[in-house]
Amino acid sequence: MAQTQAKTVEGTAPHGTGASESGNGRILEVQNPATGQTIARVPAIGTDDVAELAARARAAQPGWEALGFEGRAKVLKRAQRWTTDNADRIARTIISETGKTYEDAQLAEIAYAAQSFGFWAKNAEDYLSDEKIRSSSPFVAGRKLFVRYAPVGVVGVIGPWNYPLTNSFGDCIPALAAGNSVILKPASLTPLTSLLMQEALRECGLPEDVFLTAVGPGPVGSELIDHVGFVMFTGSTEVGKKIMERAAKTLTPVGLELGGKDPMVVLSDANVERAANAAVHYSMQNGGQTCISIERVYVEEPVYEQFVALVEKKLRALRQGVPGDPGVTDVGAITSPPQVDLIDEHVRDAENKGARVLVGGHRGDGPGDFYEPTMLVNVDHTMECMTEETFGPTLPVMKVRDAEEGIRLANDSPYGLQASIWTEDTDKGERLAREIEAGVVCVNDAQINYIALELPMGGWKASGLGTRHGKDGIRKYTQKQTVLVTKFAPTKKDIHMMPYRAMTTKLIGRVVKLLYGRGKRD
Ligand code: NAD
Secondary structure, eight states, X not given: OOSOOOBOOOSBOOTTSOSOOOSSSOEEEEEETTTTEEEEEEEOOOGGGHHHHHHHHHHHHHHHHHTHHHHHHHHHHHHHHHHHHTXXXXXXXXXXXXXXXXXXXXXXXXXXXXXXXXXHHHHHHHHHSOEEOOOOOGGGTTOEEEEXXXXXXXXXXXXXXSOIIIIIITTHHHHHHTTOEEEEEOOTTOOXXXXXXXXXXXXXXOOTTSEEXXXXXXXXHHHHHTTOSEEEEESOHHHHHHHHHHHHHHTOOEEEEOOOOEEEEEOTTSOHHHHHHHHHHHHHGGGGOOTTSEEEEEEEHHHHHHHHHHHHHHHHTOOBOOOOSTTSOSBOOOSSHHHHHXXXXXXXXXXXXXXXXXXXXXXXOSSSOOBOOEEEESOOTTSHHHHSOOOSSEEEEEEESSHHHHHHHHHSSSEESEEEEEOSOHHHHHHHHTTSOSSEXXXXXXXXXXXXXTSOBOOEETTEESOBSTTHHHHTTEEEEEEEEOOOOSSSSOTTOSSOOHHHHHHHHHHXXXXXXXXXXX
16 A cells, blocks of 8 residues: 555646546556656555554664664665665656756755765764753752653654655655654655655665655645654645644644745845846746745845846746756746646736736746746735745846845745845845844855755744754654763752751752852842
């Protein structure tokens, strides 16, 4: 059941329906969004199968934990090697189910996963080893105090369709390194990459049932929450709220990596050419279907015309088409069919409210789902393209009076995932970064922070809860346990123990005053 093999099938299916599920013995049809062809039929599970899957994962976990950091690192390092050895095979699987370009699959997915296997194999022990604690309290003098990080047991990872390797599978790697079993529920549109990685882990010696893929629709994810010790969710803010609500019933901790509306603020002293290149790349990369895409730009008046002219020219030069081999196209397809309507709605809404479409502005033609690389000007915050997540290849650019207005508008959003500030005065850039309400701010850069795995990444406001990467990116998959050991007790009865006597009570009072009562009064 859960250990499914994707089966490639011939022929085409009606396009635009996305994956479909049917009845018992459920079969999920996977389509290539760039061609509209059905590329696989995959057995899926239903909510009633989740408990059994979780029981298998739970039973397998102690053996995996018992391998220790070194034993687990061996498997992860083998998986790292497998990923680089099979890079082309993985890339083609990702491309076929997402419609992204070869380069988008290579850099932001395969390179990330390969790096991640090595990073967690190397650093898990450092981040999770017992931590010795020193206390200033005389009442625990002489005791051994430490904190240990115990795996939660089974981690449930629920992922989106835009990065089946990085954002779905990627979060499983630190969870495994911490000694947990993992059940991954990928998006129904893109299960093939997860199934391929399940196969890879098995080949690399991961014990049976330590990693399981739960292919199925949203309710399977919802059910999974009831059976795991931690839920790592990446997806929309709307579903993120439902995850938290469901997890409240069992008090299951959650990590939420949600939507974004990342602003770019270009100041008049910026290197405008570099800013224009970055605006084009980081809004169009992955067809704009990246949570940390540049989704809106604010440009200071003196360089606005120059910036717009440069971006327009560069956008016009981009090629869009069916992805496949390296270098054949720049902007790929839209992975989720309903997303095309949403992108178009945002463009039409902006036009109706007075925006001008400088480049693109239409759905692509052909059998696949595409939207043209699009640039909008004369935009403002009455328009959806400036306030709601578009998640497509669109770039609205707005003129602002000064940095202050740029920052105010950047913060005028329910989201707070990432942001970027562009200025040659990096001191000013750092100062302004502190005024931005977002989990990550780059100065003269964007997105690249994601591959520095030492850096925490996570959203403020409606963009999420908790972070991935760095120390907290693995500690979240554990439960803290504090241990206090009294090795040599100097007396048989400590001074604070019963029965109470006025003399000892007074003595303790004097000690407390002596220790803590010497601070200056205001
Ligand atoms: P989505 O929220 O629709 O779905 C995400 C996953 O949740 C899918 O596997 C889906 O089947 C499952 N799901 C749906 N309903 C559920 C429920 N009630 N309970 C449990 N699981 C449920 O998101 P999507 O459309 O697949 O992905 C796009 C969104 O993801 C965008 O908003 C994007 O910004 C966000 N995203 C965020 C990050 C980040 O790191 N912050 C990264 C990638 C994508």
